[in-house]
Every structure is written in C-alpha cells, then in structure tokens.
Amino acid sequence: MTASEQGLQRLMLQQEVDQLNAAYAAALDEKRFEEWPEFFVEDGRYKVQARENFDRGLPLALMALESQGMMKDRVYGVTQTIYHGPYYMRHIISPARIVSLNGDVVCAEANYAVFRTKPGGVSEVYNVGRYIDELIKKDGSLKFRSRLCVYDSEMILNSLIYPV
Secondary structure (H helix, E strand, C coil), X not given: CCHHHHHHHHHXXXXXXXXXXXXXXXXXXXXXXXXXXXXXXXXXXXXXXXXXXXXXXXXXXXXXXXXXXXXXXXXXXXXXXXXXXXXXXXEEECCCEEEEEECCEEEXXXXXXXXXXXXXXXXXXXXXXXXXXXXXXXXXXXXXEEEEEEECCCCCCCCCCCCC
8 A cells, every 4th residue: 555545544534533523422412312322332431531540540430331231321311310400512522633543443532622501501611621532443434442531620510411
C-alpha cells in the first residue's frame, strides 16, 4: 500500500470515528437511550471516571458497566425508575485523534463537553472531559469495545443520571 493510500485509509477511518461520535451524541441528546447500548459490542465496557482517579491509576468510577446487558439495565433505570426534574443535554465532541490501529482495533481519543439546560432556565456546563475509546469493526461498522469517559469536572451537578 502506498503512502497516499495509507493516508486516504486513515482519513476514512477518522471520518468513520467522528460519525460514530456524532451519532452517539445525537442519540443521547435526543433521549433515544434504548439505542445507546447498540453503539457497543455485546461485551463492551463503559466507564465514567474522575481524572484524579484515572491519573493515579485508581479504579474508583462513578459508573462502570461491563456489557450491553448492564447498559440496558441502566437504560431501564434511567427511563423507568428514576425521577428528576427535566432537562436537556447537548454534547459537543471534538474531532477524534486516532492513537493507534492494531488489526481491527482502533484506539482513539476525543474531548467532550456536555451542557445541561433546564426548561425555562439557563444552560450550564454539566460535564467536561475526554473519551478514551477502543473500537472494533463489527458487522461492517465501528462499535465501541470500551469507552472510558475521564471527566475533568471536580463537581458533578446533582447526580450523574444519563450516560455522557
């Protein structure tokens, strides 16, 4: 493969990762939570962890889910059992940086900011950090094998209800 072909392949991969992130954000912002687990492989992992714990190698996380089944349980809890004042979310995700490509496994990182707006209220920063992702081709498209959300925010507004 020529350098030009490798560059084109990398650019196409970059586009695919960015489109996956855009679809992920749209599903969450539009409260289509039942779609959220489908962005992951069956044994996919999702973790939300403070930067301080991540930097120190400490395992404590706000949320740690180890399969689509656990994610579906979380969706059930969010949509059927938890009551809270309504609010809207808006995810802003930077273009991803492809960190490595090893066979079918893509490691990528992207920065994110999530804003929260209560009806009739002002928008506020809800959560800011970076995604550290392992992705894999499954049935012709990329899916998350793991998504680690390392948040910079020292204070989480109220509680973390929805995935970030």
